[in-house]
Amino acid sequence: MSADGQESAHFFDADAGPVVRPYAMTRGRTTSPAQHRLDLIAVVVAESRAHDPGADQTLSPEHVDIVALCRDTPQSVAELAAELDLPIGVVRVLIGDLVTAELVHVTRPVPPAELPDESILRDVIDGLRAL
Amino acid sequence: MIFGRPERGTTPVEPVTLKILVAGGFGVGKTTLVGAVSEIKPLRTEELLSEAGRPVDDTRGVETKNTTTVAMDFGRITLREDLVLYLFGTPGQDRFWFLWDELATGALGAVVLADTRRLEDCFAAVDYFERRAIPFVVGVNCFDGADRYPAETVRQALDLDASVPVVLCDARERETVKHVLIDVVEHAMAVAAAGRVPAST
């Protein structure tokens, strides 16, 4: 989006192109104050007021896509990244924006370095057996 | 993409999510294993990593590149409406997957898939989980035509702690993969019960 004609060579470098360019969507931000380093399996849930995110002019199409995907079924960060075909880091920043805008909230997975309750692990084993 | 209309007044269930990693050498069957039990076709997710943490065993030709892409494929098993297990398979051709430390953070445990014809390919994964004290089991993927080594031989060759389960499996067979995953969870419980005593060396 720079005004001069030199950016194409720079941005579309064979190495950097497809991977770096998505960060333009986040205006170069790689972190977001609200993101608390979202885990890949943290679940993003749309707030009920988020039924028409398209009306919010400050949101990018990618923001709107995320809200739309989460509205029916809460989605993990990894699923959103795969669905939108964006790097995890980009999706994290976008989710952080949406959390700040109170359009979504994020459930925290089990804290790192802590195993879930034994009862949850039992449930996992039973669930796997029943598959 | 198709989105149904949200049903007003229903609160979506916010599931508890857990993850198990699947690691091992190139072409050992990680994606096959994930696909054998996943309810979705394995999806792919990527992250950019800076070169800062990259091992410096190969500096030639990388000077101009500041980032590297690490990709994982993953699958999902909905055990209950409110309990979802994700499986993340590391790509074997990617030498740098282990830089993606946060992937392992919070993981319930891991499966290290091994092929007896080239056991050394899984050394890096075994080291990684041992160092981070992440409970793991070794799944010996029984390819047709490969010798069937007893689990004990594999354990010795990998110099595994006696408590680490070694199980024979076929990554294509849903039933055996289920059992490998159950072994991971049971092993994680046993490790937790043992008070997280670090593996003896």
Ligand SMILES: Nc1nc2c(ncn2[C@@H]2O[C@H](COP(=O)(O)OP(=O)(O)OP(=O)(O)O)[C@@H](O)[C@H]2O)c(=O)[nH]1
């Ligand atoms: N005979 C046999 N073939 C297998 C088994 N597991 C995997 N394969 C085959 O081995 C090949 C590689 O399997 P993948 O699942 O792609 O291996 P991977 O570990 O994900 O490979 P990378 O991601 O490239 O490292 C595929 O053609 C599989 O069909 C097995 O248990 N027995």
Ligand SMILES: [Mg+2]
């Ligand atoms: Mg694979």
